[in-house]
Amino acid sequence: MTWEQYVPSPDLPAIFPLGIYGWQKRCLYFLVLLLAVVMIMNMALTIWILKVMNFTLDGMGSLKVSEQGVQLEGVSEFLLPLYVKEIQSRKDSTLLLHSDGNITLNTRNHLGLLTGQLTVGPNKVEVQMQRFVVWNHDRRRLLFSAQDDELRIATRKLRVTGVEGAGFQHSVETPRIRAEPFQDLRLESPTRMLTIVGPRGVEINADAGDLRASCRGDLHLESMEGEILLNAAMIRLGGLPIGTSAATRGAAVPKQAVYELCACPNGRFYLSPAELQSTCQVTGNMCLWS
Template sequence: MVREQYTTATEGTEIERPENQRVCKIGIYGWRKRCLYLFVLLLLIVFLVNFALTIWILRVMWFSPTGMGYLRVMENGLYLDGESEFLLPLYAKEIRSRVDSPLLLQSPHNVTVNARSSDEEVTGRLIVGPKMVEVQSPQFQINSKEGKPLFTVDESQVLVGPDRLRVTGPEGALFEHSAETPLVTASPFQELRLQSPTRSLSMDAPQGVHIRARAGGVQALSQMDVVLHSGDGRLVLDAETVCLPELAQGTPGAAGGSRGLYEVCVCPDGKLYLSAAAADTTCHENSQVCL
């Protein structure tokens, strides 16, 4: 810009103009101006790149006013639709699936669910692995829809709650120690077998043991002895016919040989044997069987 000096003049006066006029330049010129324009251009490029990256991130991550991608923020919590992968621990008060789909927890190694106390101590743990499902808890319990306990396990006992426990394996149920139950029965049209391959089999009850077969027979087989003992009562064999085919026989007498009748005798040690029947007992005549 050029600054000019003017002087007021009246009529009849001569206007004197200065010989040397001063010129003052105001602004940015030269290399400073070019640097300023270059800096503004760089800022504009950075702004455009940041804006494009922001739009790309919003597009890729599926940001929306209600959430991000399959994750939506609801009034009562978070809603996740589809498969998701969590690389870090997930803390939630409750995890539920939709009404029309199941809840699936999947891991290439195992799935571990821990319950902690206020002191961060693990009070219960469920581990689902590729070869075993492990539960670490003072008590494990399975309930029905009505809340009735079906299966309960703790350090001292195992409780089975249903009315009937059914074992469908071909080898049956194996008890290494004692088993206590009020009733042992087989399925319809199936036989019931109680056996001990290498040891003895014992059935005890404070008020009696009842063995009943309504549509078949009862067999008691043993490699050594079969002992039926009653402490303060009687031993009752209630049947139309009681057969003891392998009893030892004494020397048959005339009456026994002619009629084929025998009487059952008992040795002092409880052994049974047959003796030919007569008008009077002949057990003492054949007592050599007890020797």
């Protein structure tokens, strides 16, 4: 075989070999092997996550998705805000909301502005809204309603069990005030005046006890058009002063068993020694001292 058989002719085109050879072939095989390993690891991790998270056709673990909504069983923890339309528990269990801090429920309008807020804290429950309403169990009777200019308690009976009772800074309108059985009812104004007004009358009854009215200053019983009637088997006026005449002033007053009740033009009462005739005129200078 001669040399001319191995040397290509200059008139023929050059023929180059096709394919990947050498280090390129080895790099390609290594890349394919690496992708296969990564794919197998991804599949293994996906299967492990599905197994750990307990994914099923109905949901994930204690979270089940149905046509009625999302159902959570057991204890669930939310680290970010939760936006839902309705939260309700099973018919045979209670709904428990637990937080290490405060529990705040917010309501917003279509513009995103805050319209109501309910905050349950460790020391108080705070409500910020235009109106706060409490109904009974079947929502047929209003129990409590609070708004800017009115507070309504619509229960049949309001019971105050505190030792100090109830304090009101302004007027109170009610058809009836009654104490508990075998307990005393006391209306008191320590630093101001206590006024009881009824357009059609005021009735004060003590069926099984005494009725007492005491004050540091003057006690006024006023009737604009009617009369003040004291109807009792016995009426006592204690602590009345004893009037004396000018002649006996400064002398020892003899003991007297019977006294006469006298009244001054200004309404003051005093006692005068009783005799055959009235002695109020004799001791009338008592009215000048009042």
